[in-house]
Amino acid sequence: MTGSPIRLVVLGLSLSSSWGNGHATTYRALLRAFAARGHSILFLERDVPWYAAHRDLPEPDFSELALYRDLTDLARFRERIAAADAVIVGSYVPEGVAVGERVRAWTRNLCAFYDIDTPVTLAKLAHGDHAYLSPDLIRAYDLYLSFTGGPTLDLIERRYGSPAARPLYCSVDPDAYPVLVRDKRWDLTYLGTYSADRQPTLERLLIEPARRAPHLRFAVAGPQYPHDIDWPENVERIDHVAPAGHPDFYSASRYTLNVTRADMIRAGYSPSVRLFEAASCGTPILTDRWDGLETVLVPGVEILPADSADDVLDVLDGRSEADRLRVAGAARARVLAEHSAAHRAGELEAHLREAQGRPGTRVAAPGIAGTMAHATASLRGMVS
Structure with missing residues (x-):
């Protein structure tokens, strides 16, 4: 890790339940590896009945996990969000536009969007569907992290005005997905x-x-x-x-x-x-x-x-x-x-530090400021 530890808040679809979604496994691998780099994490998840009935990770050992009932209840975490060095809002978060607007109002530090469904998101935007993201929010987020790379990143910057769109593919924790000797069923x-x-x-x-x-x-x-x-x-x-x-x-x-x-x-x-x-x-x-x-x-x-x-x-x-x-x-x-989780967590850290050093990004918190030249060089090496 370069620089000071990062206090990160993530508002994502789910960390506690992998039922019917691919987000939970993505967040689990990424955030476990991110925590292993010395950072602290608070994950905020909307408490919904379909995940409540299928929680297979109710108490993660790498992140603090808290549930909120609705937008009003989210305000309980306003001070934690404001104090974070970086806040990430994920795709498909219920009432995601309202969540994003509140987060932008509550924090003066780095605020990013993590799109685990980028092509679906862009198709929704093209049809005027702003269920969890709007064009205004794309411009407001300091960083757009995307499950899709290639030409789509240019489109997000050019058409929708993102200050910076960067790839952050999914990954795997090799310790959680080992080679096992099994009869072929x-x-x-x-x-x-x-x-x-x-x-x-x-x-x-x-x-x-x-x-x-x-x-x-x-x-x-x-x-x-x-x-x-x-x-x-x-x-x-x-x-x-x-x-x-x-x-x-x-x-x-x-x-x-x-x-x-x-x-x-x-x-x-x-x-x-x-x-x-x-x-x-x-x-x-x-x-x-x-x-x-x-x-x-x-x-x-x-x-x-x-x-x-x-x-x-x-x-x-x-x-x-x-x-x-x-x-x-x-x-x-x-x-x-x-494509290991450790590799991807390093990319995430470098993306956050690079975004914080970009002119026009909100005031840097101590946990992210500094060592920007080294972080930017590391980022270029990771994604080349």
Whole structure:
């Protein structure tokens, strides 16, 4: 770490519950590694019944976690927000625009937005949907951290006036996602909450191969799938796998499938956390195609793109075990080198320090000020 410890407040969708969302696992990996760098964290989460019923991390050991009932109740934390060196508001926070406006009014220090759903956010903005972010807030936030890199960052700055848009992809904690020796229960799996725009790809790359290959075994794990989906008999349905069970799930899979949301395919440069988790567990990945994939994992070497059921079955039936292990090993090495939570936490720290040193950013707090030249140089090295 360079500079003094940072007092960080994060207002995010969820830290306590991974049920039906990918935000919790992202925050857990990132913030645990951020705390390991010597920083302190307060995570503020809206208390909603669907997460209250499925809390699998009610007392994190790396961050203080507090729940608030509504906007009025959020005011209990006004002094903590005002005293923080940096405040981050996340995407999909309930009443996120009102939350962001209050945070901007309460703090004179660095205020950032962390978009874990960037292409979806931009699609909403294009249709005038300001559920959790507005054009005015984009200009007001000192820093826009984005799950999507590439040309989208220029668009956020040019069209919406962000002072600085920077990539902050998801990541994985290798200690939480180790390689486990397990019998292979399935030939191909998919782990993800139901999404209407992902379902056609899931049909093409998993359900259709399952229909055509009754000798193979498949699994789809995740909540909210409609009851009228015609699942082949050789596809096992699992309603939910908590993060603690992900390594076992991946390790019991010969291959796993990555399916990307339509908005993220259009934007490109939007890797899913499932890519990094599966790779860390040593499970090779088949994926749909999107621009920027090669900047994350090398197609054909570290990850296997598939366009059709034929492509999937060629891999499942045609690849040798030695080839399977080579792909898995190459992906794991790349993820540990470039996409670990520790690496991403270093990027976050550098982004915060670089933003605080930018002219026009609000008054710097002691915890972030100083050593800006070193932090900026570190940032350039991380994202080059």
